[in-house]
Amino acid sequence: MAEELPGTDVAADTAAGDAFPVAGQPLLRIEGVAKTFGTFRAVDGVSLDIKAGEFFALLGPSGCGKTTLLRMLAGFEAPDEGRILLGGKDIAQALPHERPINMMFQNYALFPHLSVRDNIAFGLKRAGMARADIATRVAEMVALVKLEGLEKRKPDQLSGGQRQRVALARALARRPQLLLLDEPLAALDKKLRESTQGELMELQRRLGMTFVIVTHDQEEAMTMASRIGVMKAGKLAQVAGPRELYEAPRSRWIAEFVGDVNLFDAESRLRDGHRLVIGTRDAGTLVVAEPREPVGAGKLSVAIRPEKVKLSRRGPVSEAGRETAINRLDGVIADICYLGGTTTYKVKLDTGGIVQASVANSARLDVDAYSVNQNVVAWFTPDDCMVLPS
Numbered sequence: 001m002a003e004e005l006p007g008t009d010v011a012a013d014t015a016a017g018d019a020f021p022v023a024g025q026p027l028l029r030i031e032g033v034a035k036t037f038g039t040f041r042a043v044d045g046v047s048l049d050i051k052a053g054e055f056f057a058l059l060g061p062s063g064c065g066k067t068t069l070l071r072m073l074a075g076f077e078a079p080d081e082g083r084i085l086l087g088g089k090d091i092a093q094a095l096p097h098e099r100p101i102n103m104m105f106q107n108y109a110l111f112p113h114l115s116v117r118d119n120i121a122f123g124l125k126r127a128g129m130a131r132a133d134i135a136t137r138v139a140e141m142v143a144l145v146k147l148e149g150l151e152k153r154k155p156d157q158l159s160g161g162q163r164q165r166v167a168l169a170r171a172l173a174r175r176p177q178l179l180l181l182d183e184p185l186a187a188l189d190k191k192l193r194e195s196t197q198g199e200l201m202e203l204q205r206r207l208g209m210t211f212v213i214v215t216h217d218q219e220e221a222m223t224m225a226s227r228i229g230v231m232k233a234g235k236l237a238q239v240a241g242p243r244e245l246y247e248a249p250r251s252r253w254i255a256e257f258v259g260d261v262n263l264f265d266a267e268s269r270l271r272d273g274h275r276l277v278i279g280t281r282d283a284g285t286l287v288v289a290e291p292r293e294p295v296g297a298g299k300l301s302v303a304i305r306p307e308k309v310k311l312s313r314r315g316p317v318s319e320a321g322r323e324t325a326i327n328r329l330d331g332v333i334a335d336i337c338y339l340g341g342t343t344t345y346k347v348k349l350d351t352g353g354i355v356q357a358s359v360a361n362s363a364r365l366d367v368d369a370y371s372v373n374q375n376v377v378a379w380f381t382p383d384d385c386m387v388l389p390s
């Protein structure tokens, strides 16, 4: 059996142990990768570089091709087109276990008849590591994911959170250069998911490893990842850091997918120096700052995040250092939704549309500042508006 073979040292754990990136080169380069099932193009020409030490998230709605892309990185699917380079080397021909890459599956894929210890040791035994080295490594992994005392249990004697840790320990045991995680927290409840997010981030930093996580949960991607690739229908729609994705989405679709947003269709537009004056049916005329990327001739939307919309009884209040608001929308409070940290007010505008304003509940004894049917002014600055292609 594999246990009887001479042990391998840590550096030789992974078959392509020489795949470390050359300085300035990405650890992983995905070049024009495509995958078609029958006539359906699940992944459609994706190109992406991932640097060593990054925590990268692939985010997108169900069926957009995230898992298929991840499975191609792991070697469980072969691309029909394009190349995947790890440390500058094409890994297309390498089998999954020959790649210095490991994948943690959504359902954890633990062996039900094996103990925690044996589940973690499985890949090490198969790689031919010496028995004593396996014992040391398993103990290290058990401590890393805080499973001490549970080594002899079988998966069905563990909680969901504990099973997740076993799967993580098993995926990390061979010290891969790249760890792929497919919806690793989907089976956990909200509280456990949040604490596990923090633990995963801490672990990734401590190990200095490169993580690529797949998720359809935008909050999860924004919390954990330093960069996010948003996928839509097999293509990468935008690759950016969390702040840029939220504050400067490249399209209306991305603005809606990542967070809450007020959207108004543009019906006319005029340039006024470094501003655009945009006529909308639902919110009247809006003055917006010139977008960073020039907008084409096609249909446009104006998008404003709810927390950028201010409310007052009389009108805009000037804030120190900020331009006095130019966009002023009169309306009446139609609905109030108390969410703990914030309250969302839905304002029915005199122009016909609805605008949502999210207000922080910054003092404990605050009461709702406005009541239903009260007249208010909703206001925001030109810089708070995003002009997006529809």
Ligand SMILES: Nc1ncnc2c1ncn2[C@@H]1O[C@H](COP(=O)(O)OP(=O)(O)OP(=O)(O)O)[C@@H](O)[C@H]1O
Pocket: 037, 038, 042, 060, 061, 062, 063, 064, 065, 066, 067, 068, 069, 216
């Ligand atoms: N082996 C396969 N044969 C046929 N179609 C497939 C196969 N694997 C995936 N697909 C299809 O390819 C598309 C992308 O699937 P994929 O699992 O990559 O999506 P996803 O973004 O990970 O979705 P989810 O978040 O629901 O897991 C889906 O429409 C799916 O039905």
